[in-house]
Amino acid sequence: MIYHLSAVLATARRILRQLSHDHRSVALIFLVPVVLMSLLYWLYIDQEMVFDRIAPALLGIFPFTIMFLITSITTLRERTNGTFERVLVTPIAKLDIILGYTIAFGLLAIIQSLIASAVAIYLLDMNVAGPEWFVILIALCNALLGTALGIFLSAFARTEFQAVQFMPAFIFPQFLVCGLLLPLDQMPDLLQSIAYCLPLTYAVDALQRVATEVDISSESWRDIWVVLGFIVAAIVLGALTLKRRSK
Amino acid sequence: MSGGIVAHKLVVEKQDHSILDSLTFSVKPGVLTGLIGPSGAGKTTLMRTIVGLQIPSRGKLQVDGKVVGDKSLRSKIGYVTQSPAIYDDLTVEQNLLYFARLIQASKANVTSVIKVVDLTKQTKQLASTLSGGQRARVSLAIALLGDPDVLILDEPTVGLDPVLRHHLWGLFGALAKKGKTIIISSHVMDEAERCENVLLVRSGSLLWSDSRKKLLQETKTQSVEQAFLKLVGGKQ
Numbered sequence: 001m002i003y004h005l006s007a008v009l010a011t012a013r014r015i016l017r018q019l020s021h022d023h024r025s026v027a028l029i030f031l032v033p034v035v036l037m038s039l040l041y042w043l044y045i046d047q048e049m050v051f052d053r054i055a056p057a058l059l060g061i062f063p064f065t066i067m068f069l070i071t072s073i074t075t076l077r078e079r080t081n082g083t084f085e086r087v088l089v090t091p092i093a094k095l096d097i098i099l100g101y102t103i104a105f106g107l108l109a110i111i112q113s114l115i116a117s118a119v120a121i122y123l124l125d126m127n128v129a130g131p132e133w134f135v136i137l138i139a140l141c142n143a144l145l146g147t148a149l150g151i152f153l154s155a156f157a158r159t160e161f162q163a164v165q166f167m168p169a170f171i172f173p174q175f176l177v178c179g180l181l182l183p184l185d186q187m188p189d190l191l192q193s194i195a196y197c198l199p200l201t202y203a204v205d206a207l208q209r210v211a212t213e214v215d216i217s218s219e220s221w222r223d224i225w226v227v228l229g230f231i232v233a234a235i236v237l238g239a240l241t242l243k244r245r246s247k
Numbered sequence: 248m249s250g251g252i253v254a255h256k257l258v259v260e261k262q263d264h265s266i267l268d269s270l271t272f273s274v275k276p277g278v279l280t281g282l283i284g285p286s287g288a289g290k291t292t293l294m295r296t297i298v299g300l301q302i303p304s305r306g307k308l309q310v311d312g313k314v315v316g317d318k319s320l321r322s323k324i325g326y327v328t329q330s331p332a333i334y335d336d337l338t339v340e341q342n343l344l345y346f347a348r349l350i351q352a353s354k355a356n357v358t359s360v361i362k363v364v365d366l367t368k369q370t371k372q373l374a375s376t377l378s379g380g381q382r383a384r385v386s387l388a389i390a391l392l393g394d395p396d397v398l399i400l401d402e403p404t405v406g407l408d409p410v411l412r413h414h415l416w417g418l419f420g421a422l423a424k425k426g427k428t429i430i431i432s433s434h435v436m437d438e439a440e441r442c443e444n445v446l447l448v449r450s451g452s453l454l455w456s457d458s459r460k461k462l463l464q465e466t467k468t469q470s471v472e473q474a475f476l477k478l479v480g481g482k483q
Contacts, residue, residue, distance in 0.1 A: 003351070010348035018336040021373060082332030086389070089298050090349040091321045245302050245316055247261075 007092045011100025015074070016107070025070060029108050033062040033116035041124040052127045056135060056211040057180045057204045059120055063112050063143035064200065065171055071105050071150030072163045079154065084242065094242040098235055101151055102144070109143030130210035134220070138206045141227045145199055148234035155241030174200040179208070199230035250312040251275045251428050252297060252397070257306035259292055265451055266292045269306065272446055272456035274430055276396075279423040281442030281459075282432040283471065289451040290432040291329055294399050297430070298326045310397060311428075320397075322350055325390035327400040331382040335375035339366055339385050342374060343392065352393040360388040363418060365411060380407045387415070397428045404431075404438065416441045436472035447475055454478045 019025055040058060044051035078084045087097060117136040120126040128135055153170060157163040177187065177195040184192055184201070195201045206223035210216070252274040259267040267289050274280045282290050295301040296308060299316040308315045311323060333342050343357045361367055364384040369377060374385060387403050400419075404412045416438075423429050423443075431442070439445050445462060447455040455462050455478060459471060466474040 007349055010345055014334070014337065014341070014345040017341055018334060021336045082328050082330065083334060085300060086326070086328060086332040087346075087349065089300065089321060089324065089326050090346065091318070092349050245300055247302050 003091070004093060004096050007096040008099045008103065011092075011097055012103040012107075015101060015104035019104075019108070029066060029070060029112050030115055032066055033059075033112060034119045036062050037116060037120050037124060041126075048125075048127075051124075052211065053208075054180070055120055055124070055126045056128055056207040057178075059116060059126075059135065059139050060142040060203045060207045061175060061178075061180075061200070063109060063116060063139055064146040064203070065167070066112070067105060067109055067143045067146030068150040068153075068171060069146075069164070069167060071101065071147045072154040072157070072166060073150075073160055075101065075151050075154040076157050076160060076163045080159075088242070088244045094244065095236075095239045097242065098151060098239045101238075102147060102235055105147040106144055109147060110140055113139035113143050128211045129214050130212075130216060130220075134210045134216055135207065138203060138210065138224065138227075141224060141231070142200075142203045144231050145203065145227055145234070148231045148238065149199075152234045152238040152241060155238070174198045177201065178204040180204050199227055202226040250310075252430070253307070253309045255307040257296070257308050258304045259289075259296055259301060260304040261292075267296070268451045270448075270453045272453060274428055274444070274446075276428040277423055277426050278443050279420055279441070280430050280444040280446065281439045282430050282446045282448065283436060283439045283442075283475070284434065284448035286434050287450075288434075288448040290434075290448060291401055293448070294326070294401050294430065294432060297397075298324050298399050322393065323395055324397045324399060325392070325395035327383075327386050327390045327398075327403045329401040331386035333374050333382060333385050333389070336373065338371050338373055339377070339388075340370045342385055343388055346389045347392050350393040356392060356394075360391045363391060364388045365414070380411070383407065384411075395427075398422065398430070400429070400431045402432055402434070404433070405435075436470070436475060439471035445471060447471075447478065449475075449479060 037055065037059065040055060041051060113136055117139050121132050153166050154163060157166065177191055177198065178200040179195065184195055187195065202223040206220050209220045254270050254272050257267055257270040258265065282293065284290055292301060296303055297310060297315060299320060302316070310320055313320055339361065340357065343361065347357050361370055364387050366381060366384055366388065369381060374382060377385065383403065383406060390398060390400065404415055407415065419429055419431060433439070439459065442459055444457065445455060445459050446453060454475065462471065462474050463469065466477045468474040468477055
């Protein structure tokens with residue numbers, strides 16, 4: 001148990017050390033959501049109501065997308081340059097590696113969500129009816145979801161070019177049917193059913209609720225639990241995709 | 248001291264293609280053994296099978312008395328991959344500290360292996376800024392961490408300058424004398440001259456598995472390259 005904890009923390013520390021040498025990626029993680037939120041604010045500068053309706057949902061979608069991209073490419077790089085294989089000949093467990101990744105990118109996700117939410121709420125005057133901490137919590141869950149899905153889906157790409165293609169393949173469809181562009185109850189039945197199978201639907205639903213409801217409803221908590229369930233499932237599936245031995 | 252490596256009718260197939268064809272050999276601890284053959288002979292597949300990354304299709308392969316892939320072997324085998332599998336965006340020391348943590352080796356051990364591969368001056372340098380030979384040495388240093396009983400080194404001296412290569416072969420010899428089981432692969436036949444025992448492979452088949460001296464005696468040749476050509480000629 002102590003060994004596994006030490007291996008998880010060593011892996012997390014190693015990833016953070018790697019990122020500390022990569023200033024561009026750090027800038028991408030922390031600044032891009034802020035820039036995008038500011039752009040949205042500017043776009044709707046004369047239509048405050050529209051900004052208040054869209055901004056909370058995008059506050060969840062931006063960290064989700066950025067963390068997905070960064071993790072899928074970083075993990076894929078390890079799979080293709082042989083370092084994963086080299087690590088797997090040591091006594092480390094596969095889940096230790098995935099948890100190390102989740103902790104490292106999770107920490108970045110926390111900082112990213114805090115910065116993006118703080119800028120949106122305090123600088124861009126985004127109005128939410130519910131508690132602000134709940135907005136930050138959902139944004140954080142979304143970033144973790146992007147991290148976990150990025151690790152898992154990187155197993156299905158052979159090159160970084162393919163990994164980038166996962167964005168239009170997996171993220172855009174979720175974005176289209178998550179309820180941001182059209183409320184779920186106005187969608188065709190089949191699309192509605194598909195939307196309820198996708199994690200982003202629940203994340204956006206929670207963000208839209210906190211934007212309009214003063215109290216946190218049981219539906220909002222259900223949304224959080226569903227997103228957490230998807231995170232855990234993606235972590236476990238990610239560990240299963242790591243093969244210590246090939247045939 | 249480890250119990251060495253024993254293979255009996257080892258077969259590895261990938262997508263219905265035979266990569267290793269019924270190999271039977273043994274590698275004794277304390278004897279520097281070279282795995283020699285041209286590119287595509289199956290050297291890397293054999294090494295990956297020994298370290299447990301490749302599942303054998305048929306036959307038997309044991310390391311230190313245990314079937315390959317056994318969990319207990321993970322802390323006993325040091326492995327150098329053909330292309331240096333290291334983290335480019337970490338320094339030499341950070342690379343080693345990470346692997347040291349995974350195999351529970353000490354920081355003093357990190358310092359000593361950096362010295363062994365002659366990278367003390369580059370300790371704080373990012374791996375991405377190192378030359379090809381220096382990167383190969385970082386990879387070798389990682390394999391030496393924790394003083395493993397078995398060392399599987401896939402072309403560890405390729406691209407290194409002659410002085411350093413000489414130094415490293417001296418190190419490999421010294422490690423073998425300490426009772427380690429060592430297999431070093433190379434496609435350069437000259438390197439076999441530094442080994443006590445040789446496994447000569449070609450197209451997945453074993454041409455020779457015994458002492459180098461005996462190989463030269465039996466083939467009545469002066470070098471491993473000549474012996475290789477004679478054995479291949481005899482088979483065709």
